[in-house]
Amino acid sequence: xxxxxxxxxxxxxxxxxxxxxxxxxxxxxxxxxxxxxxxxxxxxxxxxxxxxxxxxxxxxxxxxxxxxxxxxxxxxxxxxxxxxxxxxxxxxxxxxxxxxxxxxxxxxxxxxxxxxxxxxxxxxxxxxxxxxxxxxxxxxxxxxxxxxxxxxxxxxxxxxxxxxxxxxxxxxxxxxxxxxxxxxxxxxxxxxxxxxxxxxxxxxxxxxxxxxxxxxxxxxxxxxxxxxxxxxxxxxxxxxxxxxxxxxxxxxxxxxxxxxxxxxxxxxxxxxxxxxxxxxxxxxxxxxxxxxxxxxxxxxxxxxxxxxxxxxxxxxxxxxxx
Amino acid sequence: xxxxxxxxxxxxxxxxxxxxxxxxxxxxxxxxxxxxxxxxxxxxxxxxxxxxxxxxxxxxxxxxxxxxxxxxxxxxxxxxxxxxxxxxxxxxxxxxxxxxxxxxxxxxxxxxxxxxxxxxxxxxxxxxxxxxxxxxxxxxxxxxxxxxxxxxxxxxxxxxxxxxxxxxxxxxxxxxxxxxxxxxxxxxxxxxxxxxxxxxxxxxxxxxxxxxxxxxxxxxxxxxxxxxxxxxxxxxxxxxxxxxxxxxxxxxxxxxxxxxxxxxxxxxxxxxxxxxxxxxxxxxxxxxxx
Numbered sequence: 001x002x003x004x005x006x007x008x009x010x011x012x013x014x015x016x017x018x019x020x021x022x023x024x025x026x027x028x029x030x031x032x033x034x035x036x037x038x039x040x041x042x043x044x045x046x047x048x049x050x051x052x053x054x055x056x057x058x059x060x061x062x063x064x065x066x067x068x069x070x071x072x073x074x075x076x077x078x079x080x081x082x083x084x085x086x087x088x089x090x091x092x093x094x095x096x097x098x099x100x101x102x103x104x105x106x107x108x109x110x111x112x113x114x115x116x117x118x119x120x121x122x123x124x125x126x127x128x129x130x131x132x133x134x135x136x137x138x139x140x141x142x143x144x145x146x147x148x149x150x151x152x153x154x155x156x157x158x159x160x161x162x163x164x165x166x167x168x169x170x171x172x173x174x175x176x177x178x179x180x181x182x183x184x185x186x187x188x189x190x191x192x193x194x195x196x197x198x199x200x201x202x203x204x205x206x207x208x209x210x211x212x213x214x215x216x217x218x219x220x221x222x223x224x225x226x227x228x229x230x231x232x233x234x235x236x237x238x239x240x241x242x243x244x245x246x247x248x249x250x251x252x253x254x255x256x257x258x259x260x261x262x263x264x265x266x267x268x269x270x271x272x273x274x275x276x277x278x279x280x281x282x283x284x285x286x287x288x289x290x291x292x293x294x295x296x297x298x299x300x301x302x303x304x305x306x307x308x309x310x311x312x313x314x315x316x317x318x319x320x321x322x
Numbered sequence: 323x324x325x326x327x328x329x330x331x332x333x334x335x336x337x338x339x340x341x342x343x344x345x346x347x348x349x350x351x352x353x354x355x356x357x358x359x360x361x362x363x364x365x366x367x368x369x370x371x372x373x374x375x376x377x378x379x380x381x382x383x384x385x386x387x388x389x390x391x392x393x394x395x396x397x398x399x400x401x402x403x404x405x406x407x408x409x410x411x412x413x414x415x416x417x418x419x420x421x422x423x424x425x426x427x428x429x430x431x432x433x434x435x436x437x438x439x440x441x442x443x444x445x446x447x448x449x450x451x452x453x454x455x456x457x458x459x460x461x462x463x464x465x466x467x468x469x470x471x472x473x474x475x476x477x478x479x480x481x482x483x484x485x486x487x488x489x490x491x492x493x494x495x496x497x498x499x500x501x502x503x504x505x506x507x508x509x510x511x512x513x514x515x516x517x518x519x520x521x522x523x524x525x526x527x528x529x530x531x532x533x534x535x536x537x538x539x540x541x542x543x544x545x546x547x548x549x550x551x552x553x554x555x556x557x558x559x560x561x562x563x564x565x566x567x568x569x570x571x572x573x574x575x576x577x578x579x580x581x582x583x584x585x586x587x588x589x590x591x592x593x594x595x596x597x598x599x600x601x602x603x604x605x606x607x608x609x610x611x612x
Contacts, residue, residue, distance in 0.1 A: 054415060056415075056418060056419075056422075058359075058422070099593075102592075102593045102596035102597045103596060105596055105597065105600055106595075106596050106600035106601075107600065108552070108556070108600070109357070109418075110552065110592065110596050110600075112357075112359070112418070113545075113548045113549070113552060113592055114589065114592050114593060114596065116545055116548070117545060117549070117588040117589035117592050118589050120541070120542070120545055120585055120588065120589070121582075121585050121586045121588075121589045123585075124581060124582045124585035124586075125582055128580065128581055128582045129582060238541050239426070239429075242422055242423075242425070242426050243426075245419070245422065246419075246422075246423055246426070249419050278434060279430075279434065281426065281430050282426075282427055282430040282431055282434065285423040285424070285426040285427045285430065286423070286427055288419065288420070288423040289405065289409075289420050289423045289424060289427070292409045292412065292416040292417070292419055292420040292423070293405075293408045293409050293420070296409075296412045296413075296416040
């Protein structure tokens with residue numbers, strides 16, 4: 001089998017596992033898996049920003065929050081969820097470009113600081129501007145969508161809805177990476193100077209990656225509002241932004257599967273380690289520091305190493321005389 | 323008029339603290355290309371060490387000494403030896419991520435140990451106020467200004483007048499050339515980390531009485547430090563000017579704007595700097611990119 005076929009097969013098996021996984025599990029696990037799926041979408045967005053073009057964003061939670069609040073505000077007023085998708089995507093794309101453009105003008109890495117300041121400001125808007133956001137009480141009774149007459153009000157139905165979103169986002173990013181744009185991204189990542197020399201407008205491509213990363217944060221926010229059916233400012237803090245960034249790093253920045261693994265380690269794993277709940281975030285951050293010291297390529301890098309080792313071993317045993 | 327004087331003192335007091343932290347942040351960036359995203363937590367933590375020392379019965383002055391010593395050891399020496407030296411060989415990006423993670427470790431660690439509630443912290447010089455005309459000036463703000471200004475002046479004199487200080491400056495300005503000139507760059511970088519730890523410990527002791535000791539103090543303090551350092555142009559004088567200016571603007575905003583719009587200031591300043599003066603207020607555009 002060639003690597004491409006193998007990859008398609010693995011993707012198909014992965015999708016089947018994700019479809020079969022919640023069957024027979026209690027409702028609460030459907031909630032956790034939904035949260036994992038939407039967190040993965042936010043992390044996939046950040047992986048565009050950080051993994052592909054090497055820009056640190058410390059404001060992804062703000063974009064998730066904007067997506068969530070846009071959804072809550074629109075759907076509680078009777079608008080369809082599709083309108084929330086469009087507005088959340090467009091608003092976050094525009095805001096992402098609006099932050100990225102000035103950040104990329106300086107030669108110093110300004111994006112982390114500008115996104116950090118943006119996240120702080122947006123959090124204050126959520127918390128203080130009661131007339132719009134309901135302040136600390138938030139917005140209640142966000143409706144769940146129904147698709148083609150199928151309601152997603154039940155936890156399992158909503159999980160499949162999240163999974164559907166995740167598949168669409170993954171396919172879109174997969175397509176993007178294979179498009180001429182994606183090749184420009186890859187060239188940019190491999191060698192920015194050479195990319196510029198062959199005529200790629202590196203600043204424009206970096207800006208597009210930042211904006212798309214922000215927009216995917218908004219999409220995750222749409223799902224977040226519909227999952228909890230309630231939004232308040234608390235979750236969209238700096239801690240969420242940092243956690244999302246650490247998930248990307250943990251999984252392996254720039255790797256397509258990285259966000260899936262990083263989000264699983266951040267969202268699903270602590271459910272199994274209930275006793276350690278209070279210390280989980282602390283441990284996760286410590287693990288990232290250790291990864292940076294010994295394994296900057298993250299879990300996917302570790303996986304690659306193991307794979308090459310296994311291949312070498314099997315090749316060696318094949319060559320060995322019987 | 324009395325309000326103006328009060329605002330001036332409050333602005334100077336917080337501004338001087340931002341300047342202390344921004345100077346340290348700048349020193350680390352320049353000597354070792356370390357972007358310390360945990361700088362806010364570096365300012366948050368020492369106050370808790372002081373409180374811990376007081377909890378086991380030490381008097382306030384002794385507790386301060388313990389706090390400074392622990393900062394030098396942990397935030398200076400150990401941070402450099404374990405985190406920075408180990409990770410910087412993988413590049414600037416992994417190191418930046420590690421300091422971001424370290425900030426979260428310190429924040430969560432303090433929350434787990436000291437609890438999420440904000441604790442009172444004794445102000446240097448007590449809680450009394452000095453009446454000048456109709457203006458009431460808190461003594462601890464005046465002391466904070468004097469201590470911070472003295473520390474900054476002392477540091478400037480050390481960096482400008484002594485051979486060791488000049489070697490540190492040379493390392494900060496251009497590590498490659500400094501190495502060629504025979505300056506032990508690695509040792510100078512270690513000193514820079516110690517200086518940063520001392521500055522953040524001092525900032526912590528001066529600022530915490532105002533904000534109360536809370537595990538989340540590092541978020542706003544860090545943001546203000548970054549803004550002061552970047553708006554100043556990532557050099558020592560710029561960090562001082564940036565810190566003081568931000569302190570004034572922040573206190574003015576606190577007096578005249580809503581909390582939301584006060585919180586928008588760092589964003590507005592950073593975007594304005596990026597658009598109109600990417601090299602910072604006192605930065606020169608021909609400086610090599612850090």
